Amino acid sequence: MSINLERLASVFTTLCEIDSPSKQEGRVAAYLKSLFADMGAEVIEDDSADKTGSDCGNLFVRFPKGGLDREPVFFNCHMDTVLPAIGVKVKREGEIFTSAGDTVLGSDDKAGIAALIEVMRTLQEKNIPYGPVEYVFTTCEEIGLLGVKALDPTFIHAKIGYALDSSGINRVVVGAPAANRITAEIKGIAAHAGLSPEKGINAIHLAARAMARLKLGRLDPESTANIGLIEGGIASNIIPESVLVTGEVRSHAVKLLAEHTEHIRSIFQAEIDNWTDPDGVVAGRPSLDFRIIDDYPAMKLERGSAVIKRVETAAAALDRKLDYVVAGGGSDANIFNSYSTQCAILSTGMDKVHSTRETITLSDMALTAELIMAILT
Numbered sequence: 001m002s003i004n005l006e007r008l009a010s011v012f013t014t015l016c017e018i019d020s021p022s023k024q025e026g027r028v029a030a031y032l033k034s035l036f037a038d039m040g041a042e043v044i045e046d047d048s049a050d051k052t053g054s055d056c057g058n059l060f061v062r063f064p065k066g067g068l069d070r071e072p073v074f075f076n077c078h079m080d081t082v083l084p085a086i087g088v089k090v091k092r093e094g095e096i097f098t099s100a101g102d103t104v105l106g107s108d109d110k111a112g113i114a115a116l117i118e119v120m121r122t123l124q125e126k127n128i129p130y131g132p133v134e135y136v137f138t139t140c141e142e143i144g145l146l147g148v149k150a151l152d153p154t155f156i157h158a159k160i161g162y163a164l165d166s167s168g169i170n171r172v173v174v175g176a177p178a179a180n181r182i183t184a185e186i187k188g189i190a191a192h193a194g195l196s197p198e199k200g201i202n203a204i205h206l207a208a209r210a211m212a213r214l215k216l217g218r219l220d221p222e223s224t225a226n227i228g229l230i231e232g233g234i235a236s237n238i239i240p241e242s243v244l245v246t247g248e249v250r251s252h253a254v255k256l257l258a259e260h261t262e263h264i265r266s267i268f269q270a271e272i273d274n275w276t277d278p279d280g281v282v283a284g285r286p287s288l289d290f291r292i293i294d295d296y297p298a299m300k301l302e303r304g305s306a307v308i309k310r311v312e313t314a315a316a317a318l319d320r321k322l323d324y325v326v327a328g329g330g331s332d333a334n335i336f337n338s339y340s341t342q343c344a345i346l347s348t349g350m351d352k353v354h355s356t357r358e359t360i361t362l363s364d365m366a367l368t369a370e371l372i373m374a375i376l377t
């Protein structure tokens with residue numbers, strides 16, 4: 001059942017060196033379309049580009065029957081990479097891959113894609129029977145899961161699947177938090193800071209008073225909150241008329257996510273409501289426009305679920321023990337789990353991702369490929 005290591009290394013290098021920052025996945029998509037068509041698969045590109053702003057859609061790859069009667073599964077990887085991602089040059093020393101140092105490597109998520117390609121090539125070449133399988137490649141994962149959010153889940157026939165998109169090896173991510181993005185826009189009244197400060201309402205000051213009362217960071221074992229961006233003001237001699245504060249709340253518990261989000265809203269609102277005009281000369285009151293954007297839902301997979309049992313059986317056949325872990329962030333899998341599919345996240349061996357020190361080894365990629373193959377066979 002052994003895979004072709006050098007072929008895996010070569011496909012991985014080719015994929016990494018096709019630049020694909022978010023919204024510019026088109027060249028990788030074109031490469032995959034022709035490669036999978038040559039392997040006899042049906043490849044569908046959806047029309048999500050209209051919604052995501054990418055130069056291509058999501059890809060759905062359906063392989064001919066492999067002769068084994070199993071529950072159908074899908075595998076997912078995202079085609080985009082984080083920046084800096086232009087002009088990627090792969091460096092290989094022995095079995096260790098890195099970038100040349102000025103870009104990311106792109107093993108997030110191309111290590112997963114390369115493993116999926118090598119698995120199917122091995123199965124076909126050696127005539128190994130396999131169960132029904134689809135591959136789903138998404139765009140714009142790194143900039144808000146835009147591709148997966150825009151896809152039509154009825155394009156996926158399998159009810160269980162695996163996103164290959166996590167660091168480590170032999171790890172399965174079974175849970176991830178839900179997240180709300182929040183924006184608080186406070187409107188005050190502009191006035192000359194030296195001539196008529198009594199007539200102004202300082203929006204930045206109001207926001208600062210509210211923020212000083214917020215609890216941020218780790219709120220409880222399941223939840224976190226952050227304020228990450230403050231935009232407002234024009235000049236030091238103008239009382240600022242408006243400020244936009246952007247932040248987020250994450251929680252593994254839906255109820256806590258709602259409570260913490262409401263707590264933040266109420267603190268901003270109280271600051272606006274409690275504002276007074278001591279001199280009675282301001283022509284108006286401050287106001288708050290507080291928005292909650294439902295970023296992604298939580299995912300939580302039970303140990304006895306079909307998707308976990310399938311990978312557990314595959315690992316046992318390889319004499320491997322898996323670690324089941326909970327993630328701190330959202331990924332495509334959160335969205336797949338909100339559709340009528342169960343999707344666990346499998347590690348691919350990638351390391352130091354989202355940095356120019358990103359690295360992966362060939363043997364870890366091979367371990368990933370062998371686990372995928374065991375799931376299918």
Ligand SMILES: [Zn+2]
Pocket residue numbers: 078108109141165
């Ligand atoms: Zn990723």
